[in-house]
Amino acid sequence: MLENDYYSQENHGPYTLFNLGDFKLEDGGMIKNCQLAFTTFGKLNPQKSNAILMTTWYSGTSKIIEQVYVGKDHAINPDKYFIIVVNQIGNGLSTSPHNIPTPNGMALFPKVQIGDDVRAQHKLITEMFDLDSLALIVGGSMGAQQTWEWAVRYPEMVKRAAAIAGTAKNTSHDFLFTKTLNEAITSDPAWENGFYKKSNAVCEGLRRHADLWSVMGYSTEMFKQELWRDIGFSSPEEFCEGFTQAYFAPMDPNNLLCLAWKWQRGDVSRITGGDLEKALGRITAKMYVMPINTDMFFPPKDCEDNQKMVANSELRVIETSWGHLGLLGMDPLYIEQIDRHLEELLAASV
């Protein structure tokens, strides 16, 4: 276990831990006493028909999902729905490289797939909350990968699904981008093959990793329009340092690498022998596929190609100049669009 205050209850809570016991992984191996961190809002109705599951993205936790997407003024309204926000394995709140006891910690943490997360989340919502259906599952980026996987794996449970800025099967371009993120970290001599002394020892690698996010995570238009001014910065350099670098700096490098490995291999067709059309043909949910128009690595075209293979689906493109990281909610018009689409989806009879 490596001390890291960033992932504390103070910063990211309150969250609750659900113990999965010894959790077997799809690629072999297992996680002993695997724990999923989650938080809930609102109340489950007697018919248990108002549950929404929300998933997390690379580096994200339940806290930012709550801050950006959940509230009385949002589609994801705790007055109407029982909302479970679940942290993916490796994100620092759920069982992760930095918080698991030896001998499986840090660089020895086993490889986890999106499918593992979805199976773990299935146990959480069935065993802990006795749910047999979800009114909606929604997530962005890696959260969208989990959303796709849920809709394919458990079609009988998923009434509605919304995949924001993420694909059902990761592309080779996206795999490559993620590889450069990983190598920005692992090329730092302080990385020491994953057995660094403190999380922040790898600060140079984390900084370069953050800069790659600044290049690919927003958009050329965002920089052109100097939208960083809207969130209080006075130059692009100050924005890259004060926003992107500062965001990633306190995180644990092995946690990020665990998530990246999973992201690179996100692929719903793993359970259909590589047949993507067959996998997406399993989906019975009413589904909105919601790419971001300026996304540089989950571009609308890739998301649309997936959407076309889903029977009861619609493409709803979100317009913002903030690119992929528009997910973080800096653009008020972004969240307005998300809310409008999700409200419509939640109102749709299924």
Add this chain to the structure above:
Amino acid sequence: MLENDYYSQENHGPYTLFNLGDFKLEDGGMIKNCQLAFTTFGKLNPQKSNAILMTTWYSGTSKIIEQVYVGKDHAINPDKYFIIVVNQIGNGLSTSPHNIPTPNGMALFPKVQIGDDVRAQHKLITEMFDLDSLALIVGGSMGAQQTWEWAVRYPEMVKRAAAIAGTAKNTSHDFLFTKTLNEAITSDPAWENGFYKKSNAVCEGLRRHADLWSVMGYSTEMFKQELWRDIGFSSPEEFCEGFTQAYFAPMDPNNLLCLAWKWQRGDVSRITGGDLEKALGRITAKMYVMPINTDMFFPPKDCEDNQKMVANSELRVIETSWGHLGLLGMDPLYIEQIDRHLEELLAASV
């Protein structure tokens, strides 16, 4: 001087050296016995009205310009035109960090601006060839930066100009992308502050730098359509290794950093006190601005914004899924479009 066979006459020649003498730089300092490497095709007519100047991009030399753009079956036809392909300072053929004697070699090489190159090229074509006009200046990427600079600095000499995939003033997003390229190199411990023992000592840094090019230099669509198959590769990994990494591997790191520094600061408004409209208002050439539709860092929008400020100009978008590095000519339809536009431009009366 650092031995590096890559830049030899055998690989990149035949090329000729023009000695500028002691060449003063815009940001201070000078290069002693500064040499411009160039190569020519075709014959200058008696009226000296058929000269075309072609410039080079980051990492490129006169050789690839010749191979992709010059020939009897191209618009840049040596049967009709006198074609000068000039290598920019720092590209390894002209005076560069790797081939200059101490004490100014390697990391001590002075900082060069696009404006320095254009002034040096002006000396070459006036002193060596006694030209007082250019029928056309054309270049891609950093070559486009030089093209813009030429049209602004020497409007009376430039009859026609074609800027392919490059802007008149570099954007902050592009600056940041280039910063990540640089840091991929300089974060390699073998870099040793620019005083590595051999060019290929920094192979890990160069490899990571190449991977960033693979992410940003092509396009998501190129990977999606698996166009790397068209040039003989059987997987994206093999393509990234056998094409992009192999392309950059033999190059000198300080040379690349010299070019990148110049690229980051490309800005025709340096001579008009930062007034871009005023600078572009100086252009009298008939000009085609030719962005590549899938370019991830010189996107069409940025090029169009520049084009709109040029009186006698047209936007001619080139369509290819190969992204920015479509410049290298892998797509036969790319060069067909370039030829069609340049033929039209060359035929236009001015």
